Amino acid sequence: MNTFGQIFRLTDFGETHGKCVGGVIDGCPSGLYIDVDFVQSELDRRAPNKGDSNSTQRTENDHVEFLSGIYEGKTTGGPIAFIVQNQDGKPNWESNRLLKPSHASFVLKEKFGHQCNEQGGRFSARQTVCRVVAGAIAKLILKQQNIDIQSDTISIAQVSEEGDTAGALVECRIVNLPAGLGEPAYGGFDAMLAAAMLSIPACKSFEIGEGLAASTMSGSQYNDVQTAGFQFLTNHDGGVQAGITNGQPVVFRTAFKPIPSLRSQQQTIDYEGNPSVLNGSSRNDRCVCPRVLPVVEAMAALVAVDAFFLQLKNKIL
Numbered sequence: 001m002n003t004f005g006q007i008f009r010l011t012d013f014g015e016t017h018g019k020c021v022g023g024v025i026d027g028c029p030s031g032l033y034i035d036v037d038f039v040q041s042e043l044d045r046r047a048p049n050k051g052d053s054n055s056t057q058r059t060e061n062d063h064v065e066f067l068s069g070i071y072e073g074k075t076t077g078g079p080i081a082f083i084v085q086n087q088d089g090k091p092n093w094e095s096n097r098l099l100k101p102s103h104a105s106f107v108l109k110e111k112f113g114h115q116c117n118e119q120g121g122r123f124s125a126r127q128t129v130c131r132v133v134a135g136a137i138a139k140l141i142l143k144q145q146n147i148d149i150q151s152d153t154i155s156i157a158q159v160s161e162e163g164d165t166a167g168a169l170v171e172c173r174i175v176n177l178p179a180g181l182g183e184p185a186y187g188g189f190d191a192m193l194a195a196a197m198l199s200i201p202a203c204k205s206f207e208i209g210e211g212l213a214a215s216t217m218s219g220s221q222y223n224d225v226q227t228a229g230f231q232f233l234t235n236h237d238g239g240v241q242a243g244i245t246n247g248q249p250v251v252f253r254t255a256f257k258p259i260p261s262l263r264s265q266q267q268t269i270d271y272e273g274n275p276s277v278l279n280g281s282s283r284n285d286r287c288v289c290p291r292v293l294p295v296v297e298a299m300a301a302l303v304a305v306d307a308f309f310l311q312l313k314n315k316i317l
Contacts, residue, residue: 004131004199004299005027006133006306007306007310007313008028008306010302011024011026012131014086014125016086017089017090018089020085020128021086021126023081023130023134024081025079025080025082025137028080029075031074031075032140033074034074034137036064036073038145043063044062045132046132046289046291047062048291049291055124057282057283058283059088060086061087062084062129063085064082064084065083066081067081068080085277086126094279095278095279097116097270100260100261100266101266101278102257103260108123116271118280123201125192132289135294135300138304138305139301141305142304146176147175147304148174149173150173150175150297151170151293152172153290153302154168154170155169156169156289163263163280164258164286165258165261165285165286166286167258169253169254169256170254170255170292170293171253172251172256173250179244180244180311181245181311184243185243188243189243191243191248192303193208196303197252197254200254200256202257202288204256205253207252208237208238208251209239209251210215217236222236224246235248235249235256238252245307250300261281263281265278265280265287266280
């Protein structure tokens with residue numbers, strides 16, 4: 001499953017220590033002006049921060065190169081292919097032979113028969129570079145409809161031990177979406193958002209509107225009452241009712257677990273099941289925030305554009 005979307009689709013490829021990562025975007029209409037500087041600025045938000053000790057010490061410029069689907073600055077309607085070169089991939093042979101706690105190591109061993117972490121490079125957060133490129137183009141489409149997507153860090157867990165990592169909570173808002181987006185039953189807008197967010201590495205939770213807090217409320221407290229002119233008095237549903245947008249801001253939150261790779265030693269086992277010690281590394285962030293924010297926005301943008309195009313298809317039929 002390397003493709004996301006039904007009409008506006010991203011298919012991506014590449015591993016964390018390979019030559020490059022990249023993708024192909026299908027379903028983008030022709031004539032869209034591609035603001036390359038904007039696309040690059042979104043990548044810059046996701047890129048490592050060299051001046052921040054909490055950011056990975058891996059150095060990547062994350063410069064996007066478009067290979068097809070754009071002519072004289074505008075989309076042609078054909079597949080948009082792009083690559084981003086990996087410049088600082090440094091596989092660690094010693095740690096690659098050890099299972100990393102709460103990492104993909106063990107499950108990939110069980111699923112694919114992998115015998116080292118290097119074989120699981122496809123599952124690295126490095127892959128989110130591709131999502132940000134496609135999301136930036138989706139944002140350009142949404143901008144034409146005055147639709148804006150913004151995310152913020154709500155909280156970061158406090159850690160006391162040197163070299164430890166921290167979990168984080170992120171909130172995202174999609175503003176000016178029209179009512180009517182989303183499909184009945186299994187294709188709800190919120191269901192698509194949930195799938196998109198939970199596909200981001202380290203994401204462990206998704207809630208929309210009041211989310212879990214809704215379980216503590218009464219109906220009279222919760223219901224989003226409308227007044228004359230169909231105006232809502234509240235937005236407890238987070239902009240989605242029955243899986244379909246209602247014109248209110250879509251507000252959701254995603255929770256991310258601490259990054260598994262600590263900067264201090266951890267007890268673990270090797271791929272043969274023998275006890276071992278995994279040394280710490282500074283080539284991983286201490287928290288997904290703030291670098292995950294453009295990734296969350298990108299996935300939200302992909303969902304929104306796909307829902308728009310599905311709605312157009314429904315109207316045509």
